[in-house]
Amino acid sequence: MSSESFNAFEMAQKQFDQAADLLELDQPTRDLLRNPMRELQFSIPIRMDDGTKKVFRGFRSMHNDARGPAKGGIRFHPQETIDTVRALSMWMTWKTAVADIPLGGGKGGVICDPHDLSSYEQQQLCRGWVRQVSKVVGPQTDIPAPDVMTNPQHMLWMLDEFEVISGKKQPGFITGKPVGMGGSLGRTEATGYGTMITVREAMNELNIPIDKTTASIQGFGNVSQYAIELYQQMGGKVTCVSSWDQDDQASYAIRKQEGINLKEMLSITNTFGGIDKAKAAELGYEILPGDMWIEQDVDLLVPAALENQITIDNVGRISKQVKIIAEGANGPTTPDADNVIKDRGIYMIPDFLANAGGVICSYFEQVQSNMNYFWDKSEVLGKLDQKMTSAFYSVHEYSQKNKLYMRDAAYMIAVDRVAQACQDRGWV
Ligand code: NAD
Numbered sequence: 301m302s303s304e305s306f307n308a309f310e311m312a313q314k315q316f317d318q319a320a321d322l323l324e325l326d327q328p329t330r331d332l333l334r335n336p337m338r339e340l341q342f343s344i345p346i347r348m349d350d351g352t353k354k355v356f357r358g359f360r361s362m363h364n365d366a367r368g369p370a371k372g373g374i375r376f377h378p379q380e381t382i383d384t385v386r387a388l389s390m391w392m393t394w395k396t397a398v399a400d401i402p403l404g405g406g407k408g409g410v411i412c413d414p415h416d417l418s419s420y421e422q423q424q425l426c427r428g429w430v431r432q433v434s435k436v437v438g439p440q441t442d443i444p445a446p447d448v449m450t451n452p453q454h455m456l457w458m459l460d461e462f463e464v465i466s467g468k469k470q471p472g473f474i475t476g477k478p479v480g481m482g483g484s485l486g487r488t489e490a491t492g493y494g495t496m497i498t499v500r501e502a503m504n505e506l507n508i509p510i511d512k513t514t515a516s517i518q519g520f521g522n523v524s525q526y527a528i529e530l531y532q533q534m535g536g537k538v539t540c541v542s543s544w545d546q547d548d549q550a551s552y553a554i555r556k557q558e559g560i561n562l563k564e565m566l567s568i569t570n571t572f573g574g575i576d577k578a579k580a581a582e583l584g585y586e587i588l589p590g591d592m593w594i595e596q597d598v599d600l601l602v603p604a605a606l607e608n609q610i611t612i613d614n615v616g617r618i619s620k621q622v623k624i625i626a627e628g629a630n631g632p633t634t635p636d637a638d639n640v641i642k643d644r645g646i647y648m649i650p651d652f653l654a655n656a657g658g659v660i661c662s663y664f665e666q667v668q669s670n671m672n673y674f675w676d677k678s679e680v681l682g683k684l685d686q687k688m689t690s691a692f693y694s695v696h697e698y699s700q701k702n703k704l705y706m707r708d709a710a711y712m713i714a715v716d717r718v719a720q721a722c723q724d725r726g727w728v
Pocket of ligand 1 (some may be wrong): 659
């Protein structure tokens, strides 16, 4: 689906330019916010299990830290590029701003496919990445976290390396750590739950009874699985999910009109969110081409896999029944496809609002790590609900008041907050 010419950073800049125009931002502020303030590109040589040496490319981009230390995940992905990392770091700046937490935006990555790496090779990659960035990251400067194909174990190896280098315990260096090792309860659920908290409020505002709705979701990883869990608890029915099949190097959509059984689906899914399609077929699911997730007759679409998934080529396939799109993934909709969605009047919950639950909970993890006092899960999830609901209404109300598309409203709130912080600090 991802076209080779797609450039996430150009898309992020285009979205920013639109917000800057709406806000009539001055030129120095635009120049500052259009690019990351700092970025690193480096090599990570590691020794493979068979004794050979291999060199991987790694990145860290710090887009802006005017509102607080930069914050953002690290991706392990074979198609990772510096431009994707730049875009994701910029989106993190807007995400922390719209969620109104005292953090900025960063992102990191390594070009690799962890499917092909042993556990020990992955550990070396994590430690090598930290050695390269240790001078510019840290609890008061730039705080990493998990993202696509990285997990709590990776975070713990990274923390350990950072603590070895700095010679002291620094639990606030990284978030998404395992529970019991400085991690927060609720972090695993946070992004997917957060997405569905915004959907719950949107349906409430649009007078749609959630327990009468159906959804199709792209991806079946961390975000998707917990989004489905909360949506089903609220009475919604997911009829279609999709995932990447590593053997076939293709994606498939898995459908059951009566609704997928989450527990059953999880039992045939690997740790990368790949569903075993043969087992799914045995359990009575239809196996369809991956791009069919978008054309299902459902009320809600949740892209929760990767960027560049709703494009001008497939936006026309979105069913007339769809009322809401909630972007669990970062950057899933290209600007030209977004214009079509806007014209059709579909209610859009944009990525940096819909998936802000992860960074909100990461912020809670930092607070708990710093206090060395950990809350129980219900307290974490209660606070998450409050923060997500409040972020949702700040954008929804601004959009209603100013007759703006939800993405434009979210951008205007976020960019304005960051621009103000840069100006207040006397940077521009
Ligand atoms: P993940 O690695 O746990 O899951 C990704 C899922 O997408 C897997 O099921 C995979 O099979 C599927 N997938 C990959 N390529 C696909 C394709 N072409 N078609 C269909 N499915 C495909 O990742 P995640 O943590 O769930 O993240 C998903 C998205 O959400 C990413 O854009 C990520 O940046 C964003 N996000 C994640 C978090 C978080 O806390 N995990 C927070 C904010 C945003």
